[in-house]
Amino acid sequence: MTLATMVQRVKDNVYSDVLNERPFASLINGAVNNSTTSIVVDEGDYFNTGDIIEFLADGEQCYVTVSAVETLTVIRAWNGTTIAAHDDNSVILKNPRFTYKQITDSITATLLQLEQLGIHAWGYGEITLVAGQEWYDLTATDIVDYPGVVWLGYVENTTTDVPMSLPFGYHTALKTDISTTTHGIHVWNTGDKTAGDKLYYTYALRIDAVGDLLARQEEIVVLGATARLLGKALAPRTHDPGRLTDKNLDPKYDVNSARWYQAEFFMQTRAEAGQLRAEARRRIHGVRQARARRWHP
Secondary structure (H helix, E strand, C coil): CCHHHHHHHHHHHHHHHCHHHCCEEEEECCCECCCCCEEEECCHHHCCCCCEEEECCCCCEEEEEEEECCEEEEECCHHHCCCCCECCCCEEEECCCCCHHHHHHHHHHHHHHHHHHCCCEEEEEEEECCCCCCEEEECCCCECCCCCEEEEEEECCCCCCCEEECCCCEEEEECCCCCCCCEEEEECCCCCCCCCCEEEEEEEECCCCHHHCCHHHHHHHHHHHHHHHHHHCCCCCCCCCCCCCCCCCCCCCCHHHHHHHHHHHHHHHHHHHHHHHHHHHHCCCCHHHHHHHHHCC
16 A cells, blocks of 8 residues: 555544535646746635645645635745645635645554564575574664564575475574674574575564555554544543533544544554464464573564
8 A cells, every 4th residue: 555545544434423514525636846936726716815735745824825816826835835836626625624734643653552562574585594693683774673573584495485494493682792683593503504595584574664564453543543643633621511412522523533533543453463472472383482482582
């Protein structure tokens, strides 16, 4: 899934609860570069002085200073957005309730939260054995501290690429005096493997971007970002005149929607964290490797 696709899915969620807040959309008539201050639109009658228009594709906002028939005179890069060139027939939104930046910020915040909840993806790497060497620094910078490396092995047959676990245990550690990078692997015995052979490892990969997500994790981020946006839309607590009413939010927002998305987000993160732990355990193969597990953190 691309970031643009995820942004649209979040929009579908937040506006499904506040349909009357879905912004009016139109098209520009003619391409604009990154400096022009006049934008021709297809439906100029729907725009007024003081409106804010936002380009759907990248979130650049413009403040309308003059609205004359189909031509809008604007101030570009409004609200700290980034000015950009736009093609003919690019979609613009009028006074969006949830801006592109708010949506992408909520997605980014949700991605950062995943590691705290035990959610990660899987990354892969390799090391080349060196004679007499037991410690190997790992250059990957996206390894989650725990569980870190969950499997280390070799390819038994280069034709079929059958992965085999090492016959003895190994130990992974964070930065120490003997490590020049953040993570490393201490391998005591490599069986019949010798210098020059390659070992392959699987590790818990920190999710820094939408592209890092496993396919099954994408909906989790959509739910989390939606909950964040709807939660921010709630108004401060006010006096509640009756037990059957809820005056804690603006009337057009349903507090139950934000709570449902939040509850669904945490339910799915717990399930995903459990599945990842199960997958990590399944990567230990054979009796000797299972016994050597005590050396693995």
